[in-house]
Amino acid sequence: MPLPMKINGLHHRTIWSDSNDPTHIQIIDQRHLPHHLVIEPLQTVAEAATAIRDMHVRGAGLIGATAGFGMYLAAIAPGNETVNERLKQGGELLCASRPTARNLAWAVERVLAETRDVSGEEDKKKMAFTVACAIADEDARFCRRLGEHGREIIRAISEKKDGAPVNVLTHCNAGWLAFVDWGSATAPIYAARDAGIAVHVWVDETRPWNQGAKLTAWELQQEGIECTLITDNTGGHLMQKGMVDLVIVGTDRTTRTGDVANKIGTYLKALAAHDNHVPFYVALPSSTFDWKLRDGMEIPIEERSGEEITQISGLTANGTIETVQLTAPGTRAANYSFDITPARLVSGLITERGICAANEEAISALFPDLA
Numbered sequence: 001m002p003l004p005m006k007i008n009g010l011h012h013r014t015i016w017s018d019s020n021d022p023t024h025i026q027i028i029d030q031r032h033l034p035h036h037l038v039i040e041p042l043q044t045v046a047e048a049a050t051a052i053r054d055m056h057v058r059g060a061g062l063i064g065a066t067a068g069f070g071m072y073l074a075a076i077a078p079g080n081e082t083v084n085e086r087l088k089q090g091g092e093l094l095c096a097s098r099p100t101a102r103n104l105a106w107a108v109e110r111v112l113a114e115t116r117d118v119s120g121e122e123d124k125k126k127m128a129f130t131v132a133c134a135i136a137d138e139d140a141r142f143c144r145r146l147g148e149h150g151r152e153i154i155r156a157i158s159e160k161k162d163g164a165p166v167n168v169l170t171h172c173n174a175g176w177l178a179f180v181d182w183g184s185a186t187a188p189i190y191a192a193r194d195a196g197i198a199v200h201v202w203v204d205e206t207r208p209w210n211q212g213a214k215l216t217a218w219e220l221q222q223e224g225i226e227c228t229l230i231t232d233n234t235g236g237h238l239m240q241k242g243m244v245d246l247v248i249v250g251t252d253r254t255t256r257t258g259d260v261a262n263k264i265g266t267y268l269k270a271l272a273a274h275d276n277h278v279p280f281y282v283a284l285p286s287s288t289f290d291w292k293l294r295d296g297m298e299i300p301i302e303e304r305s306g307e308e309i310t311q312i313s314g315l316t317a318n319g320t321i322e323t324v325q326l327t328a329p330g331t332r333a334a335n336y337s338f339d340i341t342p343a344r345l346v347s348g349l350i351t352e353r354g355i356c357a358a359n360e361e362a363i364s365a366l367f368p369d370l371a
């Protein structure tokens with residue numbers, strides 16, 4: 001089996017613990033990509049929360065995995081409190097870091113639940129580590145599986161096109177950088193590539209943070225996948241011209257009825273896809289479902305600093321990354337980070353257990369043990 005995901009040909013995960021010293025948690029600090037590969041150690045739960053809030057790590061699955069390791073760092077922190085008290089405080093700190101991705105609270109709740117009945121302080125710490133590793137490994141495994149299911153959608157389109165490249169449009173980065181390995185929206189693309197199916201990806205730049213331009217285009221290039229960067233407003237035009245066969249996006253939280261929260265602009269892509277009869281799929285591991293919610297409008301939408309819109313950063317000629325002012329000083333900007341795509345616009349959900357319609361009946365039939 002091939003080993004995604006690679007940087008300069010070497011397999012990497014986005015978060016890992018040092019095999020010689022498991023207390024040593026490391027991440028790729030994504031603020032420096034694609035220009036510099038910077039590895040950052042996380043030594044405390046506060047550092048893990050900062051890494052999530054300030055987007056050193058981002059993407060639903062990776063936020064969840066970082067929260068899992070953050071809980072472990074909380075458990076082993078020095079101090080007079082009990083491990084249970086430290087886990088409770090650590091969980092509150094982590095959950096306050098970003099509001100939209102369900103995976104964050106899901107990971108915190110899982111560590112709390114699986115350590116609760118363990119007796120003995122040292123054993124609780126060991127269990128917190130075991131659970132954090134399990135969350136990360138499961139994320140990678142589930143993404144690989146959903147890639148295999150999604151590959152069959154691409155294969156069917158490829159067969160209809162007599163093997164001509166399948167044009168997939170994606171928004172933001174739901175690639176391996178948004179998870180631990182493989183990614184969600186990109187996993188079917190990598191699986192198709194491994195099956196010898198020709199694929200080309202239209203990459204939305206994804207203003208204002210530019211996850212598409214900085215991360216998705218780079219990770220696809222690292223994997224040798226043909227891709228073209230486009231502005232966020234280009235997708236509708238390409239669909240009208242028959243230049244998009246399929247849209248696959250990720251999600252940060254999906255309700256039990258199939259409403260999807262994803263990076264701002266996703267809803268407009270879904271509308272354009274609907275109008276042009278282009279299939280619109282959402283890929284997610286089950287950790288992204290919010291089983292308590294029925295209405296996407298109840299999902300909390302993060303609002304980030306307007307400076308992410310009024311300023312822009314990039315590589316200078318001397319190799320440093322600098323931020324410059326884009327707008328007139330004092331320009332007011334509203335930075336809503338996510339939007340909701342209603343289930344009626346979603347052709348299907350690609351999960352680790354298979355593909356299902358975006359409705360409560362189909363989702364519950366696939367996940368009877370979780371729903």
Ligand code: MRU
Nearest residue numbers: 058059060172173174250251263
């Ligand atoms: O703000 P981000 O970068 O954490 O947003 C997450 C995303 O990259 C997207 O919304 C993505 O499509 C879903 S996360 C798998």
